[in-house]
Amino acid sequence: MKVQRSLAGRKRDYMLSMGFLLPSVILIGFVNLYPVITGILYSLKDGNIVNTGNFVGLQNYQSVITSSRFWNAMGFSLLFSLVTIIGSYLIGLALALILNKDVPGRGFFRAAFIIPWVIPTIVSVSAWRWLINDQGSLINVLLGYLNIGPIMFLADPAWARVTVCIIKIWISYPFVLISLLASLQSIGTEMYESARLDTSSGAKLFRYITLPHLKPTSIILVILLTVWSFNDFGLIYLLTGGGPDMATENMVYLAYLYPFKYNKIGPGSAIAVITLILLMILAYIMMKMRRSEE
């Protein structure tokens, strides 16, 4: 029996829905919407934290996009996200495929592999730092047995970039693994059984059944990983402080330095706005890819 709801009832529902949302709207309005709008306004001003200054039009944007430091940060942001996405996706996918099979210790591994994703960044950084910090650190000792190194993981600009990316992959792959594993487990066995009548090739089954099934989840994953690595501040601040020689400085880190170190809110806010626009464009393209699939 379906309970009929009258027109008045539906109108009451509408009012009620607003009531249910009200606390959330107030909080989000104060902590997200108001600051975003104000932040965009600050990107047009020339002041500091104490005195926000006067409107100067697009001057901050102009000075930002003509500075090489900004392009360096943007380059690293893009490189960092790209490498993180590819690395953590491939590792996560491979492990998800293995853990989807009947392997000994499956439950244990599935739980154990989540940990890097959930421990505090400060813990990850402290742990890794000890492994790679100087010539006598554990990884360099191990590499020494293979007659490699010692490598200056944090002092050499190129190696510092590699190190930051590897640690970010280490942090991110568990999320990919868990999401893809859940998606794999929702493929019915009938799908494979009926497909097996046509082919016995495992590669073909993977290409025509498994991969298409994983596509929607994968697109969401790529969007999330892009957003998370673009907005990553903690890892870079705590591990390298953007160095050596700005090699690991990303857009968010630079946007932090302007207001809180150089005492200028304009350029920092302008960089944050550019980051936001860039992320929205990337997410829009990826969502569009997802829609066209459906």
Next chain:
Amino acid sequence: MKTKAHTTRWILFAVLCVVFVITYLPIFTIIANSFRSEAEIMAKGFFDSVYTLDTYKKLLSNSEFVGYLKNSLLISVVSAFANICISAFAGYAVSRFKNRLVNGYSNLLLLLQMFPLILCAVPLFIVFRSVNLMNSYTSIIILYTATSLPFTTWMFRGYFDEIPEEIEQAAWIDGCGRFKSFLKVVLPLSGPGMASVSIYCFLQGWNEFFLANIFLMDNAKRTLPVGISMFINQYSRDYGRLSCAAVLAMIPTFIFFLVGQKYIVGGAISGSVKG
């Protein structure tokens, strides 16, 4: 044929073991270091060191460090509680009322996940400064409650979607309104959902660094991650102390996640896939 499948299983097992060792190398070494003295960390190998609880004893009798622990605990618990009170209602609205306003709002929440926090941090810094809320628990609790809100609203929506509306209809016939049926029928049925949302929020607060680093500058108010980051600067060579603090910071994560991971991950995925 059977033996081939058998061999494959063990090869895959070996691959998993290798990945496990690589993944856990930093975690195992930091745990081991937390039980060694500073001199031994510098001079000796893992196998000829003496393992003691000395560093833990020293650290836990250090009032500065215990202060960080207490601050983290207080801030994480209160913000998780505040978050549940708000996001449960919002999640119910998104799950049950399908009108334009609600749909628009739930899409807005998804969009907000994308915003760089640094864009909001400066205006919020200026606001909190002007109302004298800098260095206060209140400011950071408000921030944590709000930053988790989009995700937890989607988590709750996922759990409420699983509860059929027919169960509520019985309560409506008895004269209850939506509000009552939500509190008396839906909420009691979503125990696991509430548990996982609170774990998620607690861990967000416990792990968060960026906002705490900006908004809590008074050492007496600092949370554990920021406190530990001070250790890196202050006692840069004292790895024993640093390791010990890091291990203590990791414990709640381990416990909660091993207990609640099934629910959290489920919520995370249903939230993102539906989006």
